[in-house]
Amino acid sequence: MCLVLDKLEPQKSIDTELICFSIKSIVSMGHYKMGIFVQKYGGSSLATPELIKAVAQRIVERKRRGDKLVIVVSAMGDTTDELISLAQRITSNPPKRELDMLLTVGERISASLLSMAINSLGEEAISFTGSQTGIITDERHTEARILEVRPERVKEELARGKIVIVAGFQGVSTEREITTLGRGGSDTTAVALALALGTKDCEIYTDVDGVFTADPRIVPEAHKLDEILYEEMLELSSMGAGVLHPRSVEMAAKNDIVLHVCSSFNQKKGTIVKRGTVEKPVLRGITFDKQIAMLALKDVPRSPESLSQIVTQMAEEGIHVKLFCHGAAREETVDLIFIVEETDFEGALKILRKASRNLGAKRLLTGMDVGSVSIVGLGIGRDTEILAKMFKILAGLRLHIQAVSTSESKITCVIKKKAVEEAVRTLHREFGL
Numbered sequence: 001m002c003l004v005l006d007k008l009e010p011q012k013s014i015d016t017e018l019i020c021f022s023i024k025s026i027v028s029m030g031h032y033k034m035g036i037f038v039q040k041y042g043g044s045s046l047a048t049p050e051l052i053k054a055v056a057q058r059i060v061e062r063k064r065r066g067d068k069l070v071i072v073v074s075a076m077g078d079t080t081d082e083l084i085s086l087a088q089r090i091t092s093n094p095p096k097r098e099l100d101m102l103l104t105v106g107e108r109i110s111a112s113l114l115s116m117a118i119n120s121l122g123e124e125a126i127s128f129t130g131s132q133t134g135i136i137t138d139e140r141h142t143e144a145r146i147l148e149v150r151p152e153r154v155k156e157e158l159a160r161g162k163i164v165i166v167a168g169f170q171g172v173s174t175e176r177e178i179t180t181l182g183r184g185g186s187d188t189t190a191v192a193l194a195l196a197l198g199t200k201d202c203e204i205y206t207d208v209d210g211v212f213t214a215d216p217r218i219v220p221e222a223h224k225l226d227e228i229l230y231e232e233m234l235e236l237s238s239m240g241a242g243v244l245h246p247r248s249v250e251m252a253a254k255n256d257i258v259l260h261v262c263s264s265f266n267q268k269k270g271t272i273v274k275r276g277t278v279e280k281p282v283l284r285g286i287t288f289d290k291q292i293a294m295l296a297l298k299d300v301p302r303s304p305e306s307l308s309q310i311v312t313q314m315a316e317e318g319i320h321v322k323l324f325c326h327g328a329a330r331e332e333t334v335d336l337i338f339i340v341e342e343t344d345f346e347g348a349l350k351i352l353r354k355a356s357r358n359l360g361a362k363r364l365l366t367g368m369d370v371g372s373v374s375i376v377g378l379g380i381g382r383d384t385e386i387l388a389k390m391f392k393i394l395a396g397l398r399l400h401i402q403a404v405s406t407s408e409s410k411i412t413c414v415i416k417k418k419a420v421e422e423a424v425r426t427l428h429r430e431f432g433l
């Protein structure tokens, strides 16, 4: 069945849900042998030749226990950042297509080196690019979405007894161009492969022992969680925690793939990310983001289209609105507040300047001097006691809250950037995490 899929011409508008469904049904038809495991190793776990050899050793030991292994790798250490700055030294605005050509090299380096290391330990391995792996994406260079995975070559090599090493973070578009999945995207490669290969688990190896209640570099008392629910993990990673790519969590949640986040440096039990419910909302973790900017249109005369126009333009420019607050206390005017990533500030400013003139807004305020703190836990967004306590703690620090946003599983407050770390530490302590 998959061979047939391979012969299909790439289609432009493939429905991801449908594909997931078809992959699932193929799996349930029993065409797959059990015992396949997908592991992903992050850049810091592969930062030097010595570390690559150490990872190879772990993989070989696991293979000798009888498992079939697919290994997804990130670029070594800071390679991706270095490649970006290399491009910046050529031009401040490199074409995204060429940026993708450049950045995908990072993962190819680690994939080939890891394969060499495994081969030299006496086990057979083969490395693949995203395109050889059959990762088909849309055409959005630098932020591509996976549409479909056709892992025929992976399965063939597994059947030959080889360990398959996949360069993460990349794919090939329906127009046969090389694409990348956005920063941190190797996690998403791993989850997509787990799904395509019909495994129910995906192991993510990193340089920390798992998911913590807060960033231990900021909060020394932070502790590792044994488990966390998909919704909570998604909020933590969307609001700043770098440990998992948000889209990998989203894909895992939709398809019930259990994520095991562990250290590549020791054998400790890590954190399991899975589906679940809670009886009573509990706070699970705290995260923050200092790489944000705030733009506010004040006193915008009410009109039904204004908001949709602005948001559509932002979407067209690829600007991701992280938080949006809409204040409509007055009858004739509204205030619109947008929080975007720092790197999107200029783009968002251009759109809002124009909108401000067209809509007749009284003022356009901007602030780069802001950061967000988010508390996360399933159901806490509905719990006014928790909300009140958060406000009280921040008020105790004499902090002026510039915007608030709540969802089912998180409460986010925007405050001044300088105060963010102190706020995270105080919230962690006062909430007794």
Ligand code: ASP
Residues within 6 Å of the ligand: 042, 043, 074, 075, 080, 081, 106, 168, 169, 182, 183, 184, 185, 186, 187
């Ligand atoms: N190497 C890429 C990055 O640094 C992708 C990844 O590590 O997941 O963003």
Ligand code: MG
Residues within 6 Å of the ligand: 042, 184, 187, 242, 243, 244, 245
């Ligand atoms: Mg990462």
